[in-house]
Amino acid sequence: MILGVPKEICENETRIAVIPSTVKQFISAGFSVIIESCAGIDSQISDSDFKASGAEIVSSASDIFIKSDMILKVNSPTDQEIQMIREGSSYISFFQTMKETDKVIALQKKNVTAYSMHLIPRTTLAQKMDALSSQTNIAGYKAVLIAACHIEKYMPLLMTAAGTIPPAKVLVLGAGVAGLSAIATAKRLGAQVEASDVRPEVKEQVESLGAKFLEVESDSDDGVGEGGYAKETSEEYKKKQAELLNKRIAASDIVITTALIPGRPAPILISDEMVKSMSAGSVIMDLAAENGGNCSLTQPDQIVNIDGVIIDGTINLAGTMSVHASQLYAKNVSAFILHGYNQDKKEFNLEDEIVSGSMFTHNGEIVNDRTKNVIEGSN
Numbered sequence: 001m002i003l004g005v006p007k008e009i010c011e012n013e014t015r016i017a018v019i020p021s022t023v024k025q026f027i028s029a030g031f032s033v034i035i036e037s038c039a040g041i042d043s044q045i046s047d048s049d050f051k052a053s054g055a056e057i058v059s060s061a062s063d064i065f066i067k068s069d070m071i072l073k074v075n076s077p078t079d080q081e082i083q084m085i086r087e088g089s090s091y092i093s094f095f096q097t098m099k100e101t102d103k104v105i106a107l108q109k110k111n112v113t114a115y116s117m118h119l120i121p122r123t124t125l126a127q128k129m130d131a132l133s134s135q136t137n138i139a140g141y142k143a144v145l146i147a148a149c150h151i152e153k154y155m156p157l158l159m160t161a162a163g164t165i166p167p168a169k170v171l172v173l174g175a176g177v178a179g180l181s182a183i184a185t186a187k188r189l190g191a192q193v194e195a196s197d198v199r200p201e202v203k204e205q206v207e208s209l210g211a212k213f214l215e216v217e218s219d220s221d222d223g224v225g226e227g228g229y230a231k232e233t234s235e236e237y238k239k240k241q242a243e244l245l246n247k248r249i250a251a252s253d254i255v256i257t258t259a260l261i262p263g264r265p266a267p268i269l270i271s272d273e274m275v276k277s278m279s280a281g282s283v284i285m286d287l288a289a290e291n292g293g294n295c296s297l298t299q300p301d302q303i304v305n306i307d308g309v310i311i312d313g314t315i316n317l318a319g320t321m322s323v324h325a326s327q328l329y330a331k332n333v334s335a336f337i338l339h340g341y342n343q344d345k346k347e348f349n350l351e352d353e354i355v356s357g358s359m360f361t362h363n364g365e366i367v368n369d370r371t372k373n374v375i376e377g378s379n
Helices: 020-028 047-052 061-067 079-084 101-109 131-151 177-188 200-208 235-250 272-277 318-340 353-358 369-378
Strands: 002-005 032-036 056-058 070-072 090-093 113-116 158-160 163-165 169-173 192-196 212-214 254-257 283-286 303-306 309-312 359-362
Touching: 002 061, 020 032, 020 047, 020 318, 032 061, 047 056, 056 061, 061 079, 070 318, 079 101, 090 318, 101 359, 101 369, 113 353, 131 177, 131 254, 131 283, 131 309, 131 318, 169 177, 169 235, 177 192, 177 200, 177 254, 192 235, 200 212, 212 235, 235 272, 318 353, 353 359
Parallel strands: 002 032, 002 070, 032 056, 070 090, 090 113, 169 192, 169 254, 192 212, 254 283, 283 309
Antiparallel strands: 113 359, 158 163, 303 309
């Protein structure tokens, strides 16, 4: 089986789906690996590094798509790449299947067996394949560093001969992987940190990192979804949440939002009025910008200034740390492939729960139920 790795062509994408060590793993397992020339250059991996690991370097992307049995990428395919991909082959990448429905249908029509790293089941066995967590962990870390540069203040408490400098106040909305990473990083920098989440069970994790947990009182499991994800909350809960957050947002130097619901637009947590209540020089880092943003004034992939408040909607923060982001993503991908591949039969075990759970098209059919329901509902 030939694994093909074309160069990422989306703007500002620096990551790659393989690194030399995972190439060696694939070759040991019986795969051949072909990589487009200069595909790893933005992750500081040269063609010679890949050659030394046993990969073949190919000069054109079209050759990669034509020759490969399975394509490994970071981003979902462009329309041009879908045209090049071989009918009946397989494809693995980050893919928001309930958002990019036109691409799902195009892969279905080409009889491509497609897997999304977004759909990896949240089970103990699949932890080492959880690319979503590995990349959002980086995003939470980097968001704090960027925010610290935006605010033009010290982060820690400082006692100097010229007077005492109070610590920066950081509020993190959403205590999933990205949020917890942001909390830990802000605490390391000496900030005063508070956090809020719709899932009360994360309180212990937040407090273990030294942050204060802002809890919305509720008699139900409002906001607790399947697989550890959050879900859409009731209008009553949203009202209570807004009341709690109003004062905390106004008092914060940095607000980092991380709330995402799989397959849905990001919930609005920060209204226009809340932004207006913030002091000039404050910062909102919106890590949900890719799905519209948690702030009503966020502009995806742009940094805007609203009456002195900076709203940073930069997408793909993980890509700003390409070396480690590629290292982690490549290991997630290799763990998935090596788990699902039967070396004796030279084929993927499509009955495996992780393989089947990550698959969204196969044999000309859409096999992921949630994706199928979204597509059928839009027709």
